[in-house]
Amino acid sequence: MNYFYLPLEEWTNDFVNDWLIPTLGPFFDAIGGMIGSLLEWINWILTVIPPEILTIIVVALAWYVAGKGVALFSLIGLLYLGSVDLWAEGMQTLAIIFVATFLSIVIGIPIGIWSAKSESVQRIVRPVLDFMQTLPSFVYLIPAILLFGLGGVPAVISTFVFATPPCVRLTNLGIRQVPGDVVEAARAFGSTSGQMLVKVQLPLALPTIMAGVNQTIMLALSMAVIAAMIGAPGLGSIVLSGISSVNVGLGLVGGLGIVVLAIILDRITQGLKPER
Amino acid sequence: MKKIEVRNLTKVFGPSPKKGVSLLKEGKSKDAILKESGNTVGVNQATFDVNAGEFFVIMGLSGSGKSTLIRLVNRLIDPTSGSVLIDGEDITKMNTKSLIETRRAKLGMVFQRFALLPHRTIQKNVEYGLEIQGIDTKEREEKAKEAIHAVGLAGYENSYPEELSGGMQQRVGLARALATDSDILLMDEAFSALDPLIRKDMQDELLELQDKLNKTILFITHDLDEALKLGDRIAIMKDGAIVQIGTSEEIMREPANDYVASFVQDVDRSKVLVAENVMKKPDVVTSSKDGPRVAVRRMKEKGISSIFVVDRGNVLKGLLTIEDAVKAVDLDLTLDKYLRQDYRIAKKDTPLEELIPVAAETNYPIAVVENERLRGIIVRVSILSGLGLGKEVTNHSDKQLDEATPIEDPKLGGDET
Numbered sequence: 001m002n003y004f005y006l007p008l009e010e011w012t013n014d015f016v017n018d019w020l021i022p023t024l025g026p027f028f029d030a031i032g033g034m035i036g037s038l039l040e041w042i043n044w045i046l047t048v049i050p051p052e053i054l055t056i057i058v059v060a061l062a063w064y065v066a067g068k069g070v071a072l073f074s075l076i077g078l079l080y081l082g083s084v085d086l087w088a089e090g091m092q093t094l095a096i097i098f099v100a101t102f103l104s105i106v107i108g109i110p111i112g113i114w115s116a117k118s119e120s121v122q123r124i125v126r127p128v129l130d131f132m133q134t135l136p137s138f139v140y141l142i143p144a145i146l147l148f149g150l151g152g153v154p155a156v157i158s159t160f161v162f163a164t165p166p167c168v169r170l171t172n173l174g175i176r177q178v179p180g181d182v183v184e185a186a187r188a189f190g191s192t193s194g195q196m197l198v199k200v201q202l203p204l205a206l207p208t209i210m211a212g213v214n215q216t217i218m219l220a221l222s223m224a225v226i227a228a229m230i231g232a233p234g235l236g237s238i239v240l241s242g243i244s245s246v247n248v249g250l251g252l253v254g255g256l257g258i259v260v261l262a263i264i265l266d267r268i269t270q271g272l273k274p275e276r
Numbered sequence: 277m278k279k280i281e282v283r284n285l286t287k288v289f290g291p292s293p294k295k296g297v298s299l300l301k302e303g304k305s306k307d308a309i310l311k312e313s314g315n316t317v318g319v320n321q322a323t324f325d326v327n328a329g330e331f332f333v334i335m336g337l338s339g340s341g342k343s344t345l346i347r348l349v350n351r352l353i354d355p356t357s358g359s360v361l362i363d364g365e366d367i368t369k370m371n372t373k374s375l376i377e378t379r380r381a382k383l384g385m386v387f388q389r390f391a392l393l394p395h396r397t398i399q400k401n402v403e404y405g406l407e408i409q410g411i412d413t414k415e416r417e418e419k420a421k422e423a424i425h426a427v428g429l430a431g432y433e434n435s436y437p438e439e440l441s442g443g444m445q446q447r448v449g450l451a452r453a454l455a456t457d458s459d460i461l462l463m464d465e466a467f468s469a470l471d472p473l474i475r476k477d478m479q480d481e482l483l484e485l486q487d488k489l490n491k492t493i494l495f496i497t498h499d500l501d502e503a504l505k506l507g508d509r510i511a512i513m514k515d516g517a518i519v520q521i522g523t524s525e526e527i528m529r530e531p532a533n534d535y536v537a538s539f540v541q542d543v544d545r546s547k548v549l550v551a552e553n554v555m556k557k558p559d560v561v562t563s564s565k566d567g568p569r570v571a572v573r574r575m576k577e578k579g580i581s582s583i584f585v586v587d588r589g590n591v592l593k594g595l596l597t598i599e600d601a602v603k604a605v606d607l608d609l610t611l612d613k614y615l616r617q618d619y620r621i622a623k624k625d626t627p628l629e630e631l632i633p634v635a636a637e638t639n640y641p642i643a644v645v646e647n648e649r650l651r652g653i654i655v656r657v658s659i660l661s662g663l664g665l666g667k668e669v670t671n672h673s674d675k676q677l678d679e680a681t682p683i684e685d686p687k688l689g690g691d692e693t
Binding site for chain 1: 377384385393407
């Protein structure tokens, strides 16, 4: 089938090495710097609070938004993290997830709103999201290393790439699902498009948008092990060293830690849905 | 004083609306334009005035363009051509800013499906129009309370729309439109989604309110009775065009054409309805497989005293009475011996007028027969209900009747969205 040779590999390498890094290098450095300090700051907060206090906070929050069962599970789960001596790693993973989710929300929700309001934006955004979700994550790990080096920052970036699509998609869907007659009524009374968004569309789309945020958090957690391959600290790196040393026990201990965090975050964010 | 002036207002949907407009000006019909250019005519060169304080009703069946027309008045839909003057200002030429100003200050609207904000309380729903105008909290709370009080919902301020019945939700819709104090109320089939008793109450209350408030109301409906009851003047629409404008009296006395006449004439239903419209699905006994015992049981089940007997092809064989069937059971004979032929038959298109004397003299149901096959039966009750309540006939129809084309009834316009 090789009627001609497509030098995609060479082109890509030339593009990245000869143009992208020299030209936009400082830009990426700046972004990397910002993400890096955000990451450090959150990590600092999570580690400076004594585990006991943080556990109490999480359990109380879980009780408040999701009930007794989830509170009990959170307590047991966090006790487990401490007992297998993975508290610090758990907090590192959480920090990466928080930063990545924060970026996903800050960038994803406005794009979702925009594509709900404009068909042409939606036509462009949709294939990009498909691409972000289906491209094997290893593929963008490589440029992430080139552009941001090793460690937490490229991990945040690749987690962001993988986890943002549901946030955009469900924001778009949520706004499009707002009943047409309600939007029409709001228009008839003289709403500007900003008032329409803030007072009608976003409140009515909120449950769907929250489902998107929840999905984003779940996807971010599922990237923990892959992100560890580019040097992200945390539970993922425990699992990774379990794999490389064929240490089943270590892999399970780290893996269970990720599951515990996933379930706690999932139940709490689901519980955050507005009452109306 | 003229409050709303609508001039040659036209809306054409489709690939080439401008072409549709020029075809309309040539006098082409809605169907011809659809065929020729693929454009759908929504509203065809509508022209009318609504005076200040007038209750103006636009009446038409579904698809007549009335819902489109009311949305052209506040430009929820942009017209293809023509103009709408609100207090002398042409809304079709306004920029976004003055359009929004006009909607806020002058045009309240009430919707068929209420269209309340489900995440807000009644109080907050009614406040909505004031809130987006930036009116301060205290003033808008007061105005909203007044409006809620005016529609009789005091005490429900903190409920949510879903907790209220349809009639109450529509009161909220009305209060929302009243709260902004706009001179004009646009009401799009406002009572059509409510059940008849509530609808009547709402009509009465709206008239009472109107006495006090003296708004300019543009009201859309598919129900002639509602139009006659509410409207100071009525416009009747067909295929996007207004065919007649006048007071109830004028429209009833001098209908502009047959179409209008067909609405308003106190139609003698017995001339319009045919057998097919009132017949019901018959209970039958099949001669080849069912015996007298089956016949007796079936009549007992249905509480009837006679039953038609057909063969497998549904060809009518005769009538069996309960007495004969019981005799047959006792003597252990087949049905054939007891079949009677002294029942009356009618065709599907026999007018009800001719069936009335027939129904009066026979003791059995009338068989509606087509090609010797039994299609339905008519009992006295169905003739009477057909005469009295045109609607009930189609509502009570069962399978047999559904295949029949229901008669054109002006009140059966159905919901239009």
